[in-house]
Amino acid sequence: MNYFVIINLLVFAGIMVFLTRFRRPAFSLAQQILAGLGAGMLFGFALQFAYSGNPDIISGTLEWTNVIGSSYVNLLRMIIMPLVLVMMIAAVVRMREVAALGRIGGLVIGILIGTTMIAALVGISMANIFGLTADGLTEGARELARADVLLARQETVESLGLADMLVRFIPSNIFYDLTGARPTSIIAVVIFGILFGIAALLVSREEPDRADAISGFIDNTQAIIMKLVHMIMALTPYGILALMTKVVAGSNGADILNLITFVIASYIAIAIMFGVHSLLLRLNGINVADYFRKVWPVLTFAFSSRSSAATIPLNVETQVEELEVPTPVANLSATFGATIGQNGCAGIYPAMLATMIAPTMGIDPLAPLFILKLVAIVAISSFGIAGVGGGATFAALVVLPAMGFPILLAALLISIEPLIDMARTALNVNGSMTAGVLTGRLLKSDVVPASAGTGDPEPAIPD
Numbered sequence: 001m002n003y004f005v006i007i008n009l010l011v012f013a014g015i016m017v018f019l020t021r022f023r024r025p026a027f028s029l030a031q032q033i034l035a036g037l038g039a040g041m042l043f044g045f046a047l048q049f050a051y052s053g054n055p056d057i058i059s060g061t062l063e064w065t066n067v068i069g070s071s072y073v074n075l076l077r078m079i080i081m082p083l084v085l086v087m088m089i090a091a092v093v094r095m096r097e098v099a100a101l102g103r104i105g106g107l108v109i110g111i112l113i114g115t116t117m118i119a120a121l122v123g124i125s126m127a128n129i130f131g132l133t134a135d136g137l138t139e140g141a142r143e144l145a146r147a148d149v150l151l152a153r154q155e156t157v158e159s160l161g162l163a164d165m166l167v168r169f170i171p172s173n174i175f176y177d178l179t180g181a182r183p184t185s186i187i188a189v190v191i192f193g194i195l196f197g198i199a200a201l202l203v204s205r206e207e208p209d210r211a212d213a214i215s216g217f218i219d220n221t222q223a224i225i226m227k228l229v230h231m232i233m234a235l236t237p238y239g240i241l242a243l244m245t246k247v248v249a250g251s252n253g254a255d256i257l258n259l260i261t262f263v264i265a266s267y268i269a270i271a272i273m274f275g276v277h278s279l280l281l282r283l284n285g286i287n288v289a290d291y292f293r294k295v296w297p298v299l300t301f302a303f304s305s306r307s308s309a310a311t312i313p314l315n316v317e318t319q320v321e322e323l324e325v326p327t328p329v330a331n332l333s334a335t336f337g338a339t340i341g342q343n344g345c346a347g348i349y350p351a352m353l354a355t356m357i358a359p360t361m362g363i364d365p366l367a368p369l370f371i372l373k374l375v376a377i378v379a380i381s382s383f384g385i386a387g388v389g390g391g392a393t394f395a396a397l398v399v400l401p402a403m404g405f406p407i408l409l410a411a412l413l414i415s416i417e418p419l420i421d422m423a424r425t426a427l428n429v430n431g432s433m434t435a436g437v438l439t440g441r442l443l444k445s446d447v448v449p450a451s452a453g454t455g456d457p458e459p460a461i462p463d
Contacts, residue, residue, distance in 0.1 A: 002056070002057055002060055004051070004054075004057045005057055005060040005061050005064070008047065008057070008061040009061065009064055009065070011043070012043065012061075012064075012065055012241075012245070015039050015043060015241060016068075016238055016241065018039070019032070019035055019036055019039065019237050019238060019241065022035050022237065023234075023237075029233065029236065029297050030293075030296050030297045032236070032237040033236055033237055033240055033296075033297045033300050033301070034300075035237060036236070036237035036238065036239075036240035036241040036244070037240050037241075037244055037300055037304070039241050039244075040240060040241040040242065040243065040244025040245045040247075040248065040304075041244050041248050043241075043245050043248075043249075044244060044245045044246070044247065044248025044249040044250075045248055045249075047061060047245070047248075047249040048248065048249055058249050058250070061249070062245070062246050062249060062250060065242045065245050065246065066242065066246055067242075068238055068239065068241070068242035069239055069242030069243040069245075069246060072232075072235055072236070072238065072239030072242070072243075073239065073243075073305055073307065073310050075232045075235070076232060076305075076310045076311075076313055076314075077180070077309070077310055079225070079228060079229055079232060079313050080180070080186070080309060080310070080312050080313060081177075081178045081179075081180060081185070081186075081189055082225055082228075083225055083229060083312070083313050083316065084186060084189050084190060084193065084312065084331065084335055085178070085189050085192070085193045085196075086193075086218075086221050086222050086225045087193075087222060087225070087316060087327060087330075087331050088189075088190055088193030088194060088197060088328075088331050089193045089196050089197040089200065089218060090197070090218050090219070090222045090327065091197065091326075091327040091328030091331055092193070092194055092196075092197025092198055092200075092201060092328065093197050093200050093201050093204070093214070093215065093218055101194060101328065103443055104328055104329055104332055104439060104443060105332050105336070107438075107439045107442060107443060108329070108332050108333045108336055108337075108435050108436070108439050109336060109340060109341065111434070111435040111438055111439065112333075112336060112337060112340055112341025112342075112382075112431060112432070112435050113340075113341045113379055113382060115273070115276065115277070115280075115341070115343050115347075115431055115434070115435075116341045116342065116343050116346055116347040116378065116379060116382045116431075117347070117375050117378065117379045118273070118276055118343075118347075119269075119273050119276075119343040119344070119347025119348045119351070119427075120347045120348070120350075120351040120374065120375045120378040120379070121351075121371070121375060122269045122272050122273055122276075122347075122348060122351075123269050123347065123348035123349065123350075123351030123352040123355070124351050124352070124354075124355045124365070124371055124374065124375075125269075126265045126266070126268055126269040126272075126348075126352065127265065127351075127352045127355035127356055127365065128355060128365055128366060129265075130261055130262075130264070130265040132261065132262060132265060132352065132355070132356045133356050133359050133360065134356045134357045134359075134360050168182070169187045169188060169191065170188065170191060171188035171189070171191060171192050174188070174189070174192045177189055177192070186309065186312075186335050186338060186339055187335065187336070187339060187340075190331070190332070190335050190336075200214050200218070226317070229313050229317055230317075232313070233313075233314060233317065236297070236301060236314075239301075239305075240300065240301065240304050243304040243305055244304050247304060247422065262352075262420075263419060263420060265352070266348065266349075266352065266420045266423070266424075267420070267423055269348045269352070270344060270348065270423045270424065270426075270427050273343050273344070273347075273348065273427055273431075274427065274430065277430055277431065277434040278291075278292075280434060280438060281434060281437060281438070284437075284438055284441050284442070285441070286437060286441070291323070291437070294318060294322040294323060295318055295322070295323070295430065295433055297314065297318070298311060298314050298315055298318050298429060298433065299426045299429060299430060300426075301314055302425045302426045302428070302429040302430075303422045303423065303425065303426040304422065305425070306421050306422055306425045307425065308337070308338040308339075308342065308425055308428045308429055308432075309338045309339075311338070311425075311429050312334050312335060312338055315330075315334040315337075315429060315432060315433060316330050316331060316334045318433070319333070319334065319433060319436045319437070323433070323436070323437055323440075324440075325436045325437055325439075325440040326440050326444075329436050329439050329440045329443070330436050330440075332436075332439075333432050333433065333435045333436030333439060334432055334433075334436065336432070336435075337428065337429070337431055337432020337433075337435060337436075338428075338429075338432065340382065341382045341431070342382065342395075342424075342428040342431065343427050343428060343430075343431040344392070344423070344424030344425065344426075344427035344428045344431075345392035345395055345421075345424050345425075345428055346378065346381065346382035346392075346395040347378060347382060348424070348427075349392040349395060349396065349420075349424060350378060350381070350392070350395045350396045350398075350399035350400065351374060351375075351378055351399075353396055353399075353400060353405075354374050354399060354400060354403050354405060355374075357400070357403075357405045357406070358370060358405075361404070361405060373403070374399075374403060377398075377399055377402045377403060378395075378399055381395060381398040381399050381402070382395070392421065392424060
């Protein structure tokens with residue numbers, strides 16, 4: 001191992017020891033995460049500055065710091081399926097009426113799809129305002145290699161219709177889906193959890209002598225799962241430290257400067273959508289400042305990890321414990337929001353790409369029919385993206401061919417994709433939490449409170 005790499009790792013270990021000083025009752029989780037975020041950015045910039053002419057030392061350092069970041073993300077992924085399954089079962093068992101579950105799911109999906117359509121309009125507007133076009137983008141070796149991969153994936157995507165995607169939501173082997181082997185595994189586990197919970201609820205009603213045993217088993221299992229979640233959440237500052245080090249030290253400044261206009265337009269579009277979420281919350285009587293103060297740790301992790309799925313445990317925990325969203329609503333919004341109606345990946349990104357390509361195809365990007373067609377396709381594809389498994393790239397693979405456009409532009413933006421994807425993921429996760437809070441507020445009479453007790457639930461984050 002290189003001598004300088006060893007020194008860098010000793011410094012990194014020292015930073016981790018320093019972060020342990022924040023693990024005191026006086027410091028909240030948000031403050032601990034902020035410390036990890038700041039330390040990771042500073043360490044990443046220091047690596048860039050000290051070894052700008054020696055990328056091998058940076059890559060050698062990141063190889064070992066990634067052990068911390070990747071291990072943390074793996075722990076979160078490990079708990080996703082058990083958490084979703086157990087909390088979904090518990091939510092249904094505590095439901096006053098099974099029919100309420102359909103209303104909850106319908107409203108959650110409606111909000112997710114609706115906000116994604118707004119996100120598409122925002123993406124179209126930003127591309128037009130900044131005059132973005134596909135002309136003039138450089139096709140380097142990486143971009144051409146990515147184009148070949150995308151063309152191969154496009155054939156797979158085109159073979160799937162929306163009906164086939166919906167069929168894939170239904171589990172045929174729950175043990176297989178519990179491994180997360182399929183792109184639709186999360187939704188499949190949600191469906192199995194709902195069916196299992198309904199069965200448990202019916203058994204409790206038909207055989208009252210079993211009700212206490214069933215309820216006790218579910219409560220105990222949920223308590224154990226949540227304790228495990230809390231144990232993993234305690235490692236968040238260290239995971240954020242490693243993840244941000246990788247993001248900052250691994251970024252290519254030349255690539256960013258080359259496409260800086262697209263980066264700026266993307267971030268402004270994302271910021272506008274955060275504003276749309278805030279407006280929706282405010283119109284429903286939610287204290288927006290209080291809301292963002294409580295969800296900030298979730299958004300920070302989503303930003304640095306670039307994984308909506310890995311954020312599910314922290315998402316659910318924050319909705320239930322901080323935002324006082326009823327458990328069934330939190331489960332559905334977090335899980336559906338990780339795969340359906342993603343505002344950033346399925347809304348803004350493909351809409352911006354299509355608008356950039358339109359002039360090269362002889363189409364006016366401001367034409368009303370073009371905009372209506374694009375928004376409609378984005379809305380439909382945002383529901384089906386989960387069936388083909390994969391974020392902004394797959395959204396582009398669905399939307400661009402549906403518009404009759406080539407997919408090469410998605411490959412040409414590979415250089416800056418990670419930088420924009422961080423903010424897109426944070427927006428996706430915030431969209432799911434916004435859907436959860438709004439659904440909990442609108443249907444508060446249909447669901448039990450997060451504490452799973454009796455009585456009416458309290459509204460989330462009252463003024």
